[in-house]
Amino acid sequence: MQYHSPSSFNEAVAISNSSSGLVKYLAGGTDVLVQLKIGTKSPDHLIDIKNIPGVREISLRDDGGYTIGAAVSGAQLTDHKELSKKWPGLVEGMELVGSAQIQSRATLVGNLCNGSPAADSVPGMIAAGASVSILNSSGTKDVLVEDIPSGPGSTSLKNGELITAINLPKRNDYEGDAYLRFIPRTEMDIAVVGCAVNLSLENGFITTAKVVLGAVGPKVMLAHSAADCLVGTKLDDNILSRFSAKCSQIAKPISDKRGSAEFRKDIIGVIAQRAARKAYDRALGKY
Amino acid sequence: MTKIHVKTNINGDKVEFLTDPRETLLDCLRNHIGLTGSKEGCGTGDCGACSCIFDGNLVSSCLVLGVEAEGKSIETIEGMAGEKELHPLQKKFIEMAALQCGFCTPGILIAAKALLDRNNDPTESEVRYWLAGNLCRCTGYDKIIKAVMETAKDIRETA
């Protein structure tokens, strides 16, 4: 294996395009090094992006949205007070990833590109309407995060394509998001189910809703019809139980050691309902 | 396989070593540099026995490549005690018997120090969550948590 530590994104893509064999980018390494250790993926070339200037920065754009560099760690997100206040759901999803040791390294981009249907930060990014900036040999493009996961362990990124940053839209008043997952322990476990909800309100009525389900299908998925149940409502108990039933209905989980398909279908309804309530309260500025 | 020459700083000392790019920082510390205080419990980020401070951040050194250490500064358990005295956490762990076999202890001390360096008044839950990535098969954790809470109290009182 050859290790590369380029000092620009263009150089990183050029190395990738001119190398043969299995080529991987390295962000925090909390997936890559585990795969290296257990021998599931053994790259011939590893391209570390952490020494590229600006790659660990969180910046506010002129349009009021945030741009998060590809190597920003979970701990950096949590420590960023303003971002955590505007996007608590997105930040709490990433914060659930691993221990303090993992948080110093793990990134949103790595979590996304690893392609796990149970990735904890991905539902929050999709619910937020986030996009990623992608660099390849023909230039840069912006792609919605929802279009990146393509199946268990796979993404729509082509060979050599590099994500340089994540872009969050501007946050307005009366908007709120939340992410909740179910695990049988209190820390250090992989989601049995997860759900992110992002809402905008006007006079207490929901005007737009995004609902994203994790670990109940081959990839993290948007639940449009469940979100539709919420729009135009004030989230009363009737609506919440319809919404919950809809999420259970949409979920297409498998059975594995973490839970049976039947249990997952049941529990996603409960978790989704709680996430919706939390996002709603946050949109009202309650916490 | 060509080895890579890495120059880094460990516990305040300049250190150079040769490494295969696949080797982890933990492998390098233990096998090339002779610092065997950091332990390998799992090698996959789950147990925290290999905890080190890497450029100011608490990491599992089994999830960092040795080559990534180039130009960085690293703190390991070997650098925790002062010239003449143990670190207050080390003293408290001995005093309160917060260890049995001791395999997890270097990692737990490093992780606890990283916490107290940023917050010397943590709640018990904060300590428990912070140390969730450090497994101990002997103590049942209670004595460890109490020792960290007591050290924090001592630090606050002497501050």
Ligand SMILES: Cc1cc2nc3c(=O)[nH]c(=O)nc-3n(C[C@H](O)[C@H](O)[C@H](O)COP(=O)(O)OP(=O)(O)OC[C@H]3O[C@@H](n4cnc5c(N)ncnc54)[C@H](O)[C@@H]3O)c2cc1C
């Ligand atoms: C002990 C432990 C606990 C964990 N707990 C959780 C958990 O609770 N929830 C959870 O979701 N995950 C968990 N994980 C998995 C992992 O920590 C996360 O998926 C993490 O976010 C990965 O980020 P990274 O920066 O470390 O990725 P890396 O390991 O660096 O990379 C992951 C993948 O992304 C690719 N990649 C990285 N950067 C780019 C880029 N810029 N452009 C294109 N591709 C790129 C890599 O090639 C690789 O395929 C855990 C892992 C460990 C070891």
Ligand code: FES
């Ligand atoms: S050996 Fe590194 S976390 Fe277990």
Ligand code: FES
């Ligand atoms: S004292 Fe034995 S593992 Fe903790």
